[in-house]
Amino acid sequence: MSEVKRPIYLDYSATTPVDQRVADVMCSHLVMDGNFGNAASRSHAYGWEADEAIKQARKNVAGLVNADPREIVWTSGATESDNLAIKGVAHFYKKKGKHIVTCKTEHKAVLDSCRQLEREGYEITYLDPEDNGLIDLAKLEQALRDDTVLVSIMHVNNEIGVIQDIAAIGELTRARGILFHVDAAQSAGKIPIDLQQLKVDLMSFSAHKVYGPKGIGALYVRRKPRARIEAQMHGGGHERGMRSGTLATHQIVGMGEAFRIAKEEMATENDRILSLRNRLWNGFKEMEEVYLNGDLEQRVAGNLNVSFNYVEGESLIMAIKDLAVSSGSACTSASLEPSYVLRALGRNDELAHSSIRFSIGRYTTEQDIDETIRLLKTQVEKLRELSPLWDMYKEGIDLSTVQWAAH
Amino acid sequence: MSYSNKVLDHYENPRNVGSFEKTDTKVGTGMVGAPACGDVMKLQIKVNQEGVIEDARFKTYGCGSAIASSSLLTEWVKGKTLDQAREIKNTEIAEELELPPVKVHCSVLAEDAIKAAIEDYQSKNGDASDDTQQSA
Numbered sequence: 001m002s003e004v005k006r007p008i009y010l011d012y013s014a015t016t017p018v019d020q021r022v023a024d025v026m027c028s029h030l031v032m033d034g035n036f037g038n039a040a041s042r043s044h045a046y047g048w049e050a051d052e053a054i055k056q057a058r059k060n061v062a063g064l065v066n067a068d069p070r071e072i073v074w075t076s077g078a079t080e081s082d083n084l085a086i087k088g089v090a091h092f093y094k095k096k097g098k099h100i101v102t103c104k105t106e107h108k109a110v111l112d113s114c115r116q117l118e119r120e121g122y123e124i125t126y127l128d129p130e131d132n133g134l135i136d137l138a139k140l141e142q143a144l145r146d147d148t149v150l151v152s153i154m155h156v157n158n159e160i161g162v163i164q165d166i167a168a169i170g171e172l173t174r175a176r177g178i179l180f181h182v183d184a185a186q187s188a189g190k191i192p193i194d195l196q197q198l199k200v201d202l203m204s205f206s207a208h209k210v211y212g213p214k215g216i217g218a219l220y221v222r223r224k225p226r227a228r229i230e231a232q233m234h235g236g237g238h239e240r241g242m243r244s245g246t247l248a249t250h251q252i253v254g255m256g257e258a259f260r261i262a263k264e265e266m267a268t269e270n271d272r273i274l275s276l277r278n279r280l281w282n283g284f285k286e287m288e289e290v291y292l293n294g295d296l297e298q299r300v301a302g303n304l305n306v307s308f309n310y311v312e313g314e315s316l317i318m319a320i321k322d323l324a325v326s327s328g329s330a331c332t333s334a335s336l337e338p339s340y341v342l343r344a345l346g347r348n349d350e351l352a353h354s355s356i357r358f359s360i361g362r363y364t365t366e367q368d369i370d371e372t373i374r375l376l377k378t379q380v381e382k383l384r385e386l387s388p389l390w391d392m393y394k395e396g397i398d399l400s401t402v403q404w405a406a407h
Numbered sequence: 408m409s410y411s412n413k414v415l416d417h418y419e420n421p422r423n424v425g426s427f428e429k430t431d432t433k434v435g436t437g438m439v440g441a442p443a444c445g446d447v448m449k450l451q452i453k454v455n456q457e458g459v460i461e462d463a464r465f466k467t468y469g470c471g472s473a474i475a476s477s478s479l480l481t482e483w484v485k486g487k488t489l490d491q492a493r494e495i496k497n498t499e500i501a502e503e504l505e506l507p508p509v510k511v512h513c514s515v516l517a518e519d520a521i522k523a524a525i526e527d528y529q530s531k532n533g534d535a536s537d538d539t540q541q542s543a
């Protein structure tokens with residue numbers, strides 16, 4: 001590794017480093033001396049041992065969310081789980097109905113799966129969230145129809161961290177015999193999930209958001225009452241025919257260990273992360289024209305998404321290059337695209353362009369947070385000195401009334 | 408996004424940041440862009456009796472390339488006549504700053520800004536000669 005000081009990592013919602021304990025378990029499932037076998041090999045000990053390790057991992061993943069291990073299907077990540085759940089249900093139940101309800105702030109893996117189904121002749125309703133990012137249950141209920149086969153709503157939003165009321169949504173869908181899929185990539189290991197209580201039929205997980213490796217995930221598929229899906233990947237009939245492909249033992253045991261640790265440490269870890277998050281927000285709150293995106297109460301501990309008004313996001317990212325964070329806008333083309341999630345909350349363009357997502361995790365320290373506050377304060381002030389919009393705001397001009405010269 | 412050293416230099420040490428009094432007859436102000444597009448540039452020039460730009464100021468809301476384009480432009484226009492300043496092309500700015508293709512629009516905005524500032528100065532001073540028509 002190079003000598004240069006690396007930026008402070010505050011992008012745990014994008015991905016997490018693999019926990020050393022997880023890496024150790026993974027390493028013991030790779031080489032000749034390790035447990036490298038193909039779990040589908042029934043005729044020798046190498047296969048049996050791999051199968052045993054995978055069984056344990058399945059238990060660990062199921063254990064975190066109080067599910068039955070037989071309800072866990074291994075996938076390559078939450079993207080694949082979302083695809084499998086949505087397309088799998090749509091294709092299996094196409095004779096029953098071709099209508100699906102989801103929300104505009106879902107992850108692209110959900111939205112683009114739905115777009116694909118639209119091209120295949122399905123009808124999708126995309127709900128608008130409220131200004132705080134949460135879904136109004138009455139609006140969701142109104143969107144349900146006789147031909148609705150699936151509702152797909154995420155548990156925790158990846159950009160703004162808000163927690164949807166999946167318990168209440170499950171009551172609505174179950175009562176009408178509609179299947180309910182939840183993308184839990186950002187919530188598993190962060191907030192308690194009890195699938196014995198929740199009326200959720202399918203749930204997507206990813207290992208790399210919970211200190212496990214990238215490229216592995218799982219889909220929970222309920223057995224009672226049974227949810228059926230059509231396979232999207234055909235082959236050797238692994239995972240009870242729902243997802244073929246030789247099981248990636250080292251990845252799977254990594255995910256299992258990561259979920260086992262999460263279950264054990266979630267409560268204490270959350271307290272610590274929440275106090276760091278509050279420290280960060282308290283630091284920012286003192287500044288002028290700072291806005292929190294998404295509800296503060298119904299929010300996962302590690303997420304803070306803030307707009308620093310009158311400062312453009314990309315220049316801010318550049319000014320805080322000692323921090324690894326995400327910007328709500330990506331100025332990669334002539335027409336800069338603000339975050340679709342913030343736009344769906346009804347945030348205006350300036351605020352959407354000036355947003356930064358800070359996500360806090362296992363290795364974040366109090367020192368990191370204090371340094372972040374200090375950096376943001378000085379750099380936002382510097383950029384506002386440069387900003388004609390800040391001057392106009394200070395002169396009391398309402399920017400929404402200004403006629404901008406188009407270019 | 409990786410930036411050239413020149414962009415980084417202008418971004419970290421922007422030249423001629425600030426404002427002149429808008430109502431001063433020696434001052435021309437150009438404000439271009441829109442917050443919705445992610446960049447707004449305000450460029451001001453101070454013109455002497457010989458029609459030479461003796462000073463310039465800018466403020467920019469936008470990405471690093473937009474800030475660098477306007478900062479560079481304030482350096483370039485100083486000492487130029489209005490006609491010379493109007494000749495500055497966005498391609499020269501893009502070349503000097505080594506802007507990648509997706510950032511060329513920042514230099515276009517800078518060119519628009521200087522033209523708008525010259526136009527403002529000329530309309531204020533009533534010498535809207537024929538050649539101001541073209542700068543729309």
Ligand SMILES: Cc1ncc(COP(=O)(O)O)c(C=O)c1O
Binds near residue numbers: 107157206
């Ligand atoms: C909410 C959500 N869903 C799905 C994904 C995709 O997960 P994966 O990277 O495991 O495919 C992510 C992460 O990017 C996410 O945050």
